[in-house]
Amino acid sequence: MSKKLYEIISKVMNIPISSIDDSMGPENIENWTSFNGYVLLHELETGFDVKFTINEAMDVTTIIDIKKHLKNKGISFD
Amino acid sequence: MNSEKTLSYFINKSNELVGKSFPKKIKIALLSSFTINGLKEIIQVKSSELNISASVYESPYNQYSQEILNKNSSFYKFKPDIVFLIIDSRTIFDELYHFPFSKSIQQKKIFIDEKILELKNLINYFVSNSDATMVLSNLNVPSSSSYGISESKLEYNLSEMIQEFNTKLISNYKKSEKIEILNFNSFISKFGEENIFDPRQYFFGDIRISMIFLPCFGQELMKFIVSFLGLTKKCLVLDLDNTLWGGIVGEDGFNGIKLGPEPPGNAFLEFQKTLLSLNQQGIILAINSKNNFEDGIQIIREHPYMILKENNFSSIRINWHDKVSNIKEIAKDLNIGLDSFVFLDDDKVNREFVKSVLPEVYVPELPDDPSLYSKFLLNMIEFSHLKITEEDKQRAKMYTQQKMRSELQNSTPDLKAFLKKLNLKIIIKKVDAFSLPRVSQLILKTNQFNLTTKRYKESEISTMMTDPNFFVGYVNVEDKFGDNGITGVFIIKKESKLIWNIDTLLLSCRVMGRDIEKGIFIYIVNKAKKENVKQIKSQFIPTQKNKPIEDFLPNSNFKKQDDHWIYMIKSILPYPDYLDLEI
Numbered sequence: 001m002s003k004k005l006y007e008i009i010s011k012v013m014n015i016p017i018s019s020i021d022d023s024m025g026p027e028n029i030e031n032w033t034s035f036n037g038y039v040l041l042h043e044l045e046t047g048f049d050v051k052f053t054i055n056e057a058m059d060v061t062t063i064i065d066i067k068k069h070l071k072n073k074g075i076s077f078d
Numbered sequence: 079m080n081s082e083k084t085l086s087y088f089i090n091k092s093n094e095l096v097g098k099s100f101p102k103k104i105k106i107a108l109l110s111s112f113t114i115n116g117l118k119e120i121i122q123v124k125s126s127e128l129n130i131s132a133s134v135y136e137s138p139y140n141q142y143s144q145e146i147l148n149k150n151s152s153f154y155k156f157k158p159d160i161v162f163l164i165i166d167s168r169t170i171f172d173e174l175y176h177f178p179f180s181k182s183i184q185q186k187k188i189f190i191d192e193k194i195l196e197l198k199n200l201i202n203y204f205v206s207n208s209d210a211t212m213v214l215s216n217l218n219v220p221s222s223s224s225y226g227i228s229e230s231k232l233e234y235n236l237s238e239m240i241q242e243f244n245t246k247l248i249s250n251y252k253k254s255e256k257i258e259i260l261n262f263n264s265f266i267s268k269f270g271e272e273n274i275f276d277p278r279q280y281f282f283g284d285i286r287i288s289m290i291f292l293p294c295f296g297q298e299l300m301k302f303i304v305s306f307l308g309l310t311k312k313c314l315v316l317d318l319d320n321t322l323w324g325g326i327v328g329e330d331g332f333n334g335i336k337l338g339p340e341p342p343g344n345a346f347l348e349f350q351k352t353l354l355s356l357n358q359q360g361i362i363l364a365i366n367s368k369n370n371f372e373d374g375i376q377i378i379r380e381h382p383y384m385i386l387k388e389n390n391f392s393s394i395r396i397n398w399h400d401k402v403s404n405i406k407e408i409a410k411d412l413n414i415g416l417d418s419f420v421f422l423d424d425d426k427v428n429r430e431f432v433k434s435v436l437p438e439v440y441v442p443e444l445p446d447d448p449s450l451y452s453k454f455l456l457n458m459i460e461f462s463h464l465k466i467t468e469e470d471k472q473r474a475k476m477y478t479q480q481k482m483r484s485e486l487q488n489s490t491p492d493l494k495a496f497l498k499k500l501n502l503k504i505i506i507k508k509v510d511a512f513s514l515p516r517v518s519q520l521i522l523k524t525n526q527f528n529l530t531t532k533r534y535k536e537s538e539i540s541t542m543m544t545d546p547n548f549f550v551g552y553v554n555v556e557d558k559f560g561d562n563g564i565t566g567v568f569i570i571k572k573e574s575k576l577i578w579n580i581d582t583l584l585l586s587c588r589v590m591g592r593d594i595e596k597g598i599f600i601y602i603v604n605k606a607k608k609e610n611v612k613q614i615k616s617q618f619i620p621t622q623k624n625k626p627i628e629d630f631l632p633n634s635n636f637k638k639q640d641d642h643w644i645y646m647i648k649s650i651l652p653y654p655d656y657l658d659l660e661i
Contacts, residue, residue: 011086
């Protein structure tokens, strides 16, 4: 599932998959504006068929956080 | 149901458009009271699919009033052609949105009047500082209230207040040339408030049109853009079997086809009603069917449930020729360009064939299920028009008259003899408020017989009408078969007391080939002579489509001088004996 996650991030943030690292977030991905953050969550919801609560959405500061919330919804990254 | 692509598709696709340019250009400003990020990219991509380069300005978040009320704002500096102002009920009603009974009925009435006045003042300021057309949204009526099921019996509730606001808003701008209304409330009804309004996106980023449905909203805005640019299609070419009725007439016979009140015939009945409505709005219908002529025409003439009658079709091709040849013949019959055509056929192979050979013709993917045909047609943006003129309403009838003229022409070998038999009468008048919408439509849409193909907005024409340095005239053409309506326009720019410039001269394709242009030219020369003008100049600006008018200036004795053509006025000219002129 990591591949799918990175594909979505790559598409929304317009960056190559190879440049993505789990510790990254709005701080070091230039296109990760607040609006693109909404678009990313929307694409993740569609791609993984999940729903994020507003608390989860507010909590995302890195890709690690996204993985954490997706794992809590039963998505495995092993 | 939402068949649109995702928002990220549009965002990525818009990046690919950087540096690309398309033949049509438009500058669009988006002003809103809530977050509409992403709409810009949606509009740019959708425009590019129609060969339009859209330059889009987005106002800063909820700054629409400040932008409009500041003459020096970036919004005015952008000089948009069209402005979308999108405001919702939460913004306008503020606290009353949640507490609609916190004020007395009288106070609420005053509140509505004040809000309407505020908006009116805002728009008046805009109108006096911009030439752009504004598309203003009405307000959405919420589907639920904190008062629950009791609200509908409470006097002057929130729904009633919003409905009153909308009624007053529409009434203020019903006759406006520069303000159009976007039915935001209908948009929300169409897709459902539960879908459009995602509370998580709202609380997270003040997003009031959810990201899934933002592309659908973009599609609604495209209807205005298509119409504004005069890109509305003129003719719908229809297949018969499994398109206008269910089944195949050649196999199922007159009594075997599906058309009537029972399913699935009722889906075709509904589709025909939608087609008839389009026809009544001025969209020309034509038939292109592979069938024995007698089989197909018998259904059209005699089937008790046919909604569309023979006289609704301006050109009929029921034969065994290929679909491409038939469309070419229909285009010749109607004298309109192939890029004005839409072709609807249930057969994918026919669609692909037409698409590949005639790329100018728009061939949409008709749904497989006939119960979706009518809805599909209603959602098409290609037939959107901001205004329906009297000429639009009469168009179908006029094309039927055109068929009769062609028959007369074919039986009369000499053109002048034919023109004489037509009893042509041309009426030339100065454009007024009544004729302005049709004149604007012709200026935006006429391609073939158009000397300079200059596109002016209605507001620009309106300014010229009152400018003493311009004369904006229209031409109404009548003949023995009927009234063709306003089918010609010319704009004269009076450059000096001695020199006039024909800035624009165009004729609708409906009246081409009848020497109407000769009548207009003589009218201009004689009018100029009476005002002691010595010289008339003009230009022919060639496009891919205006070849039919390329010889007009040399044939009218204009002489080429650098990039202009010059006509030296000597004397009053006589009108040809086959033209009856009324001024």
